[in-house]
Amino acid sequence: MDFKKVPFEKNLIFEVNETFQGIISTIDATQVGHLFFWGELYGDTTTDDFWYVNEENMLIEDSKRVGENEYILSLRMSAEVFLFEKMFSDHQLEPYIHVLIDFDMTGSQVVAKLTFDRYDWRHLNLDLSPDAVWDYYTVETVGPEYLENDDNLADIHKMQEYADKHDETLHYQVFVDDSE
Amino acid sequence: MEHKLNVFDEKIERQVDNIFEVINNLVDLTNCSNLWFFGNEYDGLSSVNFWYVGADKRLNEFAEYHSENQGIGEKLTADMLEIDQLLIGQGDRPFRQILINYTVNDDGGIPKISLDYYDWPEIGFPLFAADNYYKSVTVGEKYVKQSDRRVVHEMLAYVNAQENNS
Numbered sequence: 001m002d003f004k005k006v007p008f009e010k011n012l013i014f015e016v017n018e019t020f021q022g023i024i025s026t027i028d029a030t031q032v033g034h035l036f037f038w039g040e041l042y043g044d045t046t047t048d049d050f051w052y053v054n055e056e057n058m059l060i061e062d063s064k065r066v067g068e069n070e071y072i073l074s075l076r077m078s079a080e081v082f083l084f085e086k087m088f089s090d091h092q093l094e095p096y097i098h099v100l101i102d103f104d105m106t107g108s109q110v111v112a113k114l115t116f117d118r119y120d121w122r123h124l125n126l127d128l129s130p131d132a133v134w135d136y137y138t139v140e141t142v143g144p145e146y147l148e149n150d151d152n153l154a155d156i157h158k159m160q161e162y163a164d165k166h167d168e169t170l171h172y173q174v175f176v177d178d179s180e
Numbered sequence: 181m182e183h184k185l186n187v188f189d190e191k192i193e194r195q196v197d198n199i200f201e202v203i204n205n206l207v208d209l210t211n212c213s214n215l216w217f218f219g220n221e222y223d224g225l226s227s228v229n230f231w232y233v234g235a236d237k238r239l240n241e242f243a244e245y246h247s248e249n250q251g252i253g254e255k256l257t258a259d260m261l262e263i264d265q266l267l268i269g270q271g272d273r274p275f276r277q278i279l280i281n282y283t284v285n286d287d288g289g290i291p292k293i294s295l296d297y298y299d300w301p302e303i304g305f306p307l308f309a310a311d312n313y314y315k316s317v318t319v320g321e322k323y324v325k326q327s328d329r330r331v332v333h334e335m336l337a338y339v340n341a342q343e344n345n346s
Contacts, residue, residue: 011205018198022258044250068265075258082251089248 008087015083016112016174020103022076023050024178026069031060035103036141039081040133042097042122046081048074051142055106059146084116094118096170100137103176110176118168119159126162128155136160192266195259200282200289202255203230203242209284211235217280218314219260222300222307228256229311231319232284239315239323273297279314298339305335 019037029035033055039048053059084099096116104111121133132155135147139156147153163169199217209215212232220227231241243249264274277296282289301307312324313335321329 014201014205018255068261072258072261072265075254075261079251079254079258083255086248086251 008091011083011087012114012172013174015080015087016101016114017177018076019080019101020110020112020176020178022073022080026073027052029105031055033057033104033106034141035105037077037080037099037101037103038137039077039084039099040097041081041085041095046078048077048081050077051138053142057142059142088116098137100140102141105178110178112174112176114172114174116170116172117163119163119166121159124162126155126158128159132156132159189266189270192263195263195266196280196291196293197288199256199259199280200291202252202259204288206249206252207240209289212284215282215284215289216314216318217256217278217282218311219256219278220307220310221260221264221274221276221278225307226257226261227308227311228253228260230256231315231323233319233323239319267295276300277310277314279318281318300335303338305331305338309335 020035023035023037031054032052034057035050035052037048037050039046051059081099085095087093088095096118097120098115098117100115100117102113102115104113121128121136126132129152131148131152135152136156136159138146139153144150144153144156147156200215203209203215203217209232211234215230215232217230218228229242231239234240242252260278263278268274275295276298279294279296281292281294283292298310300310309328309331312328312332316324316329316332316336321332324332
């Protein structure tokens with residue numbers, strides 16, 4: 001995988017760190033191996049989420065997203081989706097639709113691997129189920145075993161096949177300052 | 181504002197520094213010596229703003245509704261709400277208004293924080309008038325629209341009366 005040098009590297013590092021800090025301060029990070037952040041900007045609407053696995057790649061669902069903290073976190077995550085986009089538009093670069101960050105916490109330093117893509121899944125005439133977009137990024141990160149419905153795998157395969165033929169992704173890598 | 185916040189905790193400090201950094205990433209503060217961040221929190225309705233007087237003596241102000249600023253308002257709001265949560269965690273009462281004056285230098289911004297607890301709508305002023313009030317007390321009323329100044333004067337009179345009573 002090729003990691004590119006970006007014209008907005010300083011901002012990218014800042015926003016990646018912000019994303020990491022925003023999430024990590026609300027969860028019990030002791031068991032986390034990889035933390036995934038996903039965001040979509042579609043028109044003016046953002047959708048976002050995060051999930052994480054332990055070092056054996058088992059999904060952990062132990063989030064303290066309650067009350068006021070959940071509201072603050074949702075503001076932060078939505079802001080990041082806009083601000084990643086802003087880096088592209090500020091530099092007259094073609095906008096992305098999805099951002100996926102894999103925070104690898106298994107080593108001595110947290111490494112963030114970012115993938116921006118421009119797959120407009122809803123308009124590709126792949127006849128996808130409503131959950132397919134969501135499922136695709138889940139499978140890409142933690143594999144098919146956490147899909148709620150195995151029938152959706154057929155959709156994922158169509159999407160993977162499309163992605164193999166049309167690479168519309170950009171990959172970056174950023175080191176995260178996780179010192180408290 | 182009477183309630184100066186001097187006691188710092190590291191987490192609050194991080195949010196306060198963060199607000200400066202977010203603004204500094206957005207606008208060019210090279211010729212600016214003072215920057216004000218203002219946050220208003222009212223029963224789940226929050227708003228944020230920041231302003232500074234540029235070298236040309238004009239007031240530069242954050243416009244949350246500009247599409248290129250999407251995300252910035254959410255981020256500043258999140259930082260403001262987090263400061264409030266951290267203060268509440270320390271046993272403080274929740275603030276309604278927070279004003280941060282950053283003295284800008286080459287290394288960044290040195291913050292002075294003030295908190296207020298005015299329930300403006302309950303007192304009889306529109307919620308959005310608070311913005312004008314704090315602009316007036318920080319950079320002067322010439323930066324407030326003439327038509328909005330009467331309300332600002334009434335708010336100042338109210339605050340002075342309160343402070344004299346206490």
